[in-house]
Amino acid sequence: MVGLVRSDDDTWDITTSVGSTALFVAAARALEARKPEPLAVDPYAEMFCRAVGGEWADVLDGKDSDNLLTTSFGTYFVDYQGARTRYFDAYFYAAVRDGVRQIVMLAAGLDSRAYRLTWPPGTVVYELDQPQVLDFKREVLAQHGHTPAAERREVPVDLRGNWPQALIDKGFDPASPSAWIAEGLLIYLPATAQEQLFSGIDRLATLGSHVAVEELAPLPAAAFEAKRDEAQGVGNTFFTLVFNEQHAPAEHWFSAHGWSAAATPLADWLRRVGRPIPEGESDARYMVDSVSLVSATKR
Secondary structure (H helix, E strand, O other): OOOOOOOOOOOOOOOOOHHHHHHHHHHHHHHHHOOOOOEEEEEHHHHHHHHOOOOOHHHHOOOOOOHHOOOOOHHHHHHHHHHHHHHHHHHHHHHOOOOOOEEOOOOOOOHHHHOOOHOOOOEEEEEOOOOOHHHHHHHHHHHHOOOOEEEEEEEOOOOOOHHHHHHOOOOOOOOOOEEEEEEOOHHOOOOOHHHHHHHHHHHHOOOOEEEEEEEOOOOHHHHHHHHHHHHHHOOHHHHHHOOOOOOOHHHHHHHOOOOOEEEHHHHHHHOOOOOOOOOOOOOHHHHHHHHHEEEEOOO
């Protein structure tokens, strides 16, 4: 994978920059689905990896020994992806049981929930992301004969721009309850953009709406720079793409704005679903200790 330091006006497609991290996650979900007792099964993840080919197909075939997913870190990362997928799947099912019929996927990437979850009649799924990423996903799944399980509306937009207007232009109704997800997103945004994202959700979400967020606590500046230098040396994009900024913890921000919010540390969730916690000091342990899964309801 090629490293690239983020900038405020960068763009990407599915094989570069942030897009390549979507493939990394898809490969992890595909590996999770092969386990005897997977935490989540995404039948489309492998399709995306094989459509791109190269290292993404090789890692699924056990041919790429240089990919992070083949390391001890990768073993825990696959567990992590299975666990967080289960968390957010359960979140959406709870939201639709609560009567929500508008689903908003922020930085949808290769999220296939519009296709693989069971949605009630009348559900509309809005997917926001770079146009090249949305095109890739649609075309791959169409080539395999797959259609969404709900009405799916693409919103090609950069989330650092005026995405609320783009969403409304696609038919989103702020007067009706909605369920939002920001999965694997906040770390790629500067603090100002995170605040704008939360504020945009709050403005567009009426009473009865839900939101779920995955967040990573920032490292101290010196430790982060050391991680970034190390990552660039081995060709790992993760730390070269992370802004390492946080406007405010999501639980605190949404609670302060009238939402009922709760954060679940990743370590607690892994224990709950029966997956191991890394021991000692390592990148895997840092990941587990730093990630929280947050959900909130606007009452």
